Amino acid sequence: MNEINRRDFLKLTGVGGAVFMSGLSGCTAxxxxxxxxxxxxxxxxxxxxxxxxxxxxDARGTLQKAVVAVNSLVAQPDFIMFTGDLxxxxxxxxxxxxxxxxxxxxxxxxxNPNVHFMPGEHDASLDxxxxxxxxxxxxxxxxxxxxxxxIAIDNVSDPAARIGDTQLAWLKDDLxxxxxxxxxxxxxxxxxxxxxxxxxxxxxxxxxxxxLLMPYRNVTVFYGHIHQEHHHMIGHIAHHSAKSLIFxxxxxxxxxxxxxxxxxxxxxxxxxxxxxxxxKPPAQYAITELPVNKA
Numbered sequence: 001m002n003e004i005n006r007r008d009f010l011k012l013t014g015v016g017g018a019v020f021m022s023g024l025s026g027c028t029a030x031x032x033x034x035x036x037x038x039x040x041x042x043x044x045x046x047x048x049x050x051x052x053x054x055x056x057x058d059a060r061g062t063l064q065k066a067v068v069a070v071n072s073l074v075a076q077p078d079f080i081m082f083t084g085d086l087x088x089x090x091x092x093x094x095x096x097x098x099x100x101x102x103x104x105x106x107x108x109x110x111x112n113p114n115v116h117f118m119p120g121e122h123d124a125s126l127d128x129x130x131x132x133x134x135x136x137x138x139x140x141x142x143x144x145x146x147x148x149x150x151i152a153i154d155n156v157s158d159p160a161a162r163i164g165d166t167q168l169a170w171l172k173d174d175l176x177x178x179x180x181x182x183x184x185x186x187x188x189x190x191x192x193x194x195x196x197x198x199x200x201x202x203x204x205x206x207x208x209x210x211x212l213l214m215p216y217r218n219v220t221v222f223y224g225h226i227h228q229e230h231h232h233m234i235g236h237i238a239h240h241s242a243k244s245l246i247f248x249x250x251x252x253x254x255x256x257x258x259x260x261x262x263x264x265x266x267x268x269x270x271x272x273x274x275x276x277x278x279x280k281p282p283a284q285y286a287i288t289e290l291p292v293n294k295a
Contacts, residue, residue, distance in 0.1 A: 042276055044066060045245070046224050047062075050102075065292050084118050085189065096131045104135060149178055152187045161190060162203070175212055181217055222241075224241065243274070
């Protein structure tokens with residue numbers, strides 16, 4: 001990490017974020033390619049634009065506060081990734097498109113020009129992603145950045161919470177072009193493992209995607225959906241969930257129902273936030289959790 005990034009990183013950790021270092025097995029510093037460079041990106045998730053209710057009395061202001069917070073970062077990230085549920089579900093196709101358009105207008109205030117989006121089930125499962133594609137294009141895709149191969153997997157457009165055979169074939173073909181030591185980061189909305197299927201915290205054919213990913217030695221998965229920070233290892237592959245920007249949810253199985261945690265006027269925005277991910281060769285990721293502030 002160069003000196004400027006290190007200094008910025010320490011400034012950010014000073015605001016109360018927790019740092020989690022994922023040191024993945026099978027990594028070596030020997031022979032690091034010139035293209036593999038330090039960089040960082042920001043992950044935001046589950047903004048649920050269009051939600052109204054007691055769990056967040058500032059539901060129409062929290063997203064804007066997050067935009068301001070990201071714009072105020074000392075050094076801008078290489079890119080920003082929204083991992084789904086940009087809007088809150090609605091049965092009305094016209095209202096769905098309205099919410100997607102309103103969300104788009106708000107995030108255009110981000111100073112960073114490199115912003116990637118993927119859907120959540122609230123955005124896409126009622127119409128198989130039709131409205132989503134009109135606004136944002138493909139629901140699954142890849143891109144490469146400074147020696148890292150990024151894969152966005154759609155496990156939400158199918159209302160049965162499946163990736164589907166067609167997309168799995170696409171994933172297999174894409175991975176077949178990668179070296180087994182390639183640095184790979186996967187973005188999904190739902191977890192690819194059975195965290196708590198009773199609450200829809202799973203992907204029905206996620207094990208098939210994991211089977212395709214397991215031969216690759218440097219894979220990390222970032223996802224949303226569960227509205228809380230959570231870290232899990234499957235073999236050598238680390239899975240990290242992000243906090244929500246609308247309301248937190250309880251830990252899996254800790255309550256009878258998946259009910260949002262009540263808003264605390266004494267601690268507004270508690271449990272909400274976004275994260276900074278510092279990528280360092282060969283395949284390590286320092287995660288800093290950042291809060292949503294009142295102002």
